[in-house]
Amino acid sequence: MSTVNEGAPQASEMRLCAAGFVARVTDRGRLPLDYSVASLRIVDFLIDGLRRGGADRERTRQTLLGLGAYVGEVLVRRAGAAWVDFDQDQRTYFGQPVGVRMPDGRVWNPLGKVHNRFRVGGPGESLQTFYLTLHGRARRAVV
Template identity: 80%
Template sequence: MATAEERVPSAARDMRAHAAAFVARVTRNRLPLDYSVASLRVVDFLIDGLRKGGADPERARGPLVGLGAYVGEVLVRRAGAVWVDFDADQRAYFGQTAGVRMPDGRVWNPLGKVHNRFATGGTEDSLQTFYLTLHGRARRVVA
């Protein structure tokens, strides 16, 4: 029998599965999304391609959510983060229902970071740079 926690819908609980489904779809095209830090450069490239292809934010919504879930899962696997449901204040601030909590307790919004990269297209919003300059990472690689 499911516990009360398992019966309550959880955006955080769904993110790992969402990332895996997204990777399964896009790796059929031989894109190197292997949850490595280096693969975040591919994420930057994919987002830039959506922008250059003229995708409007609504049409790009599905791929951007998939990419955001993927970035979050890289943080989980490589930086020691855990998926968390945002509380009401965090949802209002971030505009998302879930994010990640780092080992030092900091909370980050990978879906929002992906949306920012799409909106600005600027190198200052690079997802690879985001990871490399991220505060609160674990020093060890999490498999």
């Protein structure tokens, strides 16, 4: 029996979630969301725009999920991570149902990092900095 909350994303759905988000936000715009490390600056910019616009967390829930899926997928493609469903202790600790496991076995919480950037803001919560200082990355990009 699954311990996944009804409606909570699962690891097996996150790649598709990221792709759907990218398709929606790049359909009419020119946002360069290409799963590169540099594109994480765009994610920072988008989240800052939501904050400045006064959006509340509930109204932005799906957008933040899409952004978190995108950040996680950058980790999968560029750092050798893999999506994982968190166990109950990890869910409690991270406050999210899914995350990524790095090649060295460490787990990280990209969805939570996106929520922190939205809630706190500022350079200390940068998603690009998160990637660049991330422990456990693969030495070579995985595409």
